[in-house]
Amino acid sequence: MVSYKQLGFVNTKEMFAKAFKGQYAIPAYNFNNMEQIQAIITACVETQSPVILQVSSGARKYANQVLLQYMGQGAIEMMKAYAKEKGLKEIPIALHLDHGDTFELCKSCIETGFSSVMIDGSHHSFNDNIALTKKVVEYAHQHDVTVEGELGVLAGIEDEVSSAVSHYTKPEEVIEFVSKTGVDSLAISIGTSHGANKFKPEQCTKNADGVLVPPPLRFDILEEIEKKIPGFPIVLHGSSSVPVDAVKMINSNGGALKDSIGIPEEQLRRAAKSAVCKVNIDSDGRLWMTAAIRKVFVEKPAEFDPRKYLGPARDALVMMYKHKNQNVLGSAGKA
Ligand code: G3H
Ligand code: 13P
Ligand code: ZN
Numbered sequence: 001m002v003s004y005k006q007l008g009f010v011n012t013k014e015m016f017a018k019a020f021k022g023q024y025a026i027p028a029y030n031f032n033n034m035e036q037i038q039a040i041i042t043a044c045v046e047t048q049s050p051v052i053l054q055v056s057s058g059a060r061k062y063a064n065q066v067l068l069q070y071m072g073q074g075a076i077e078m079m080k081a082y083a084k085e086k087g088l089k090e091i092p093i094a095l096h097l098d099h100g101d102t103f104e105l106c107k108s109c110i111e112t113g114f115s116s117v118m119i120d121g122s123h124h125s126f127n128d129n130i131a132l133t134k135k136v137v138e139y140a141h142q143h144d145v146t147v148e149g150e151l152g153v154l155a156g157i158e159d160e161v162s163s164a165v166s167h168y169t170k171p172e173e174v175i176e177f178v179s180k181t182g183v184d185s186l187a188i189s190i191g192t193s194h195g196a197n198k199f200k201p202e203q204c205t206k207n208a209d210g211v212l213v214p215p216p217l218r219f220d221i222l223e224e225i226e227k228k229i230p231g232f233p234i235v236l237h238g239s240s241s242v243p244v245d246a247v248k249m250i251n252s253n254g255g256a257l258k259d260s261i262g263i264p265e266e267q268l269r270r271a272a273k274s275a276v277c278k279v280n281i282d283s284d285g286r287l288w289m290t291a292a293i294r295k296v297f298v299e300k301p302a303e304f305d306p307r308k309y310l311g312p313a314r315d316a317l318v319m320m321y322k323h324k325n326q327n328v329l330g331s332a333g334k335a
Pocket of ligand 2: 030098099193194195196236237238239240241280281282283284
């Protein structure tokens, strides 16, 4: 058993309490490789933002679970060294399992240094979701690890599980779910979804610049939930904004992305000021990495040193994470 405390991670309890009170949201950024983790740490130290490093089960398989544990440990050491070099404060970092689907996976992550886990029972019946989530909470809390549950279903891919339609969270279910399971935070469905195609063009209107504007998130549902469980930390998955510039850069360099529409930043700013304490962002990083790499390949077709295209991809990620912390989530300066 490797405790997250030995590695230098924190659980999400204090992070969320401060975020709730301060009306901002903690960024939860997914990673699978070295450049992503370097960019997250660089951006979050430079903006002095707390951060949640997220690992999906697919990422854990891709990166190798043993290596991943050391990458997490490496992130903490890099953060300390970089903060010292810049004369800045160290930042709180949580290591979180994203979309855990079984008790065994959550247990294995807890035993290998994760400080927080998500058990996503949203595809089960309400009662089965409660039973599974409660089992994970009982084990996790013995180790002071925090647990995120989910009620309601997001459209798109949630790891191996995919759903064509979303089912909004039912506010009338949240009190029973939270009290019976003992979860520390709750992911809800109010109109976000995973991936780069969150809305169909026909669902959108066009703004003055011809940019497609999707329908607003269901803040009415969020408000009802806030009334039912006052002060309880809420999580928003599927919160990439799918920047038009990144999509253009991909497509003008040989890419073929179609109908790529995300959550407008204005909507996320509003969410971050509410009970939403954690905002999950993965696709935007994938888009900027792809855009930067494609540009190098088109402009310098003779280049074959991976550092020459992964380096620019990493730089693009740093810019994006800093922008989110400073201008969208309000987490900059809250470390
Ligand atoms: O919510 C899903 C995350 O973007 C992780 O995606 O399962 O492909 O690693 P992944
Ligand atoms: P995006 O696909 O919108 O980045 O959402 C990521 C996510 O919710 C990870 O759990
Ligand atoms: Zn998610």
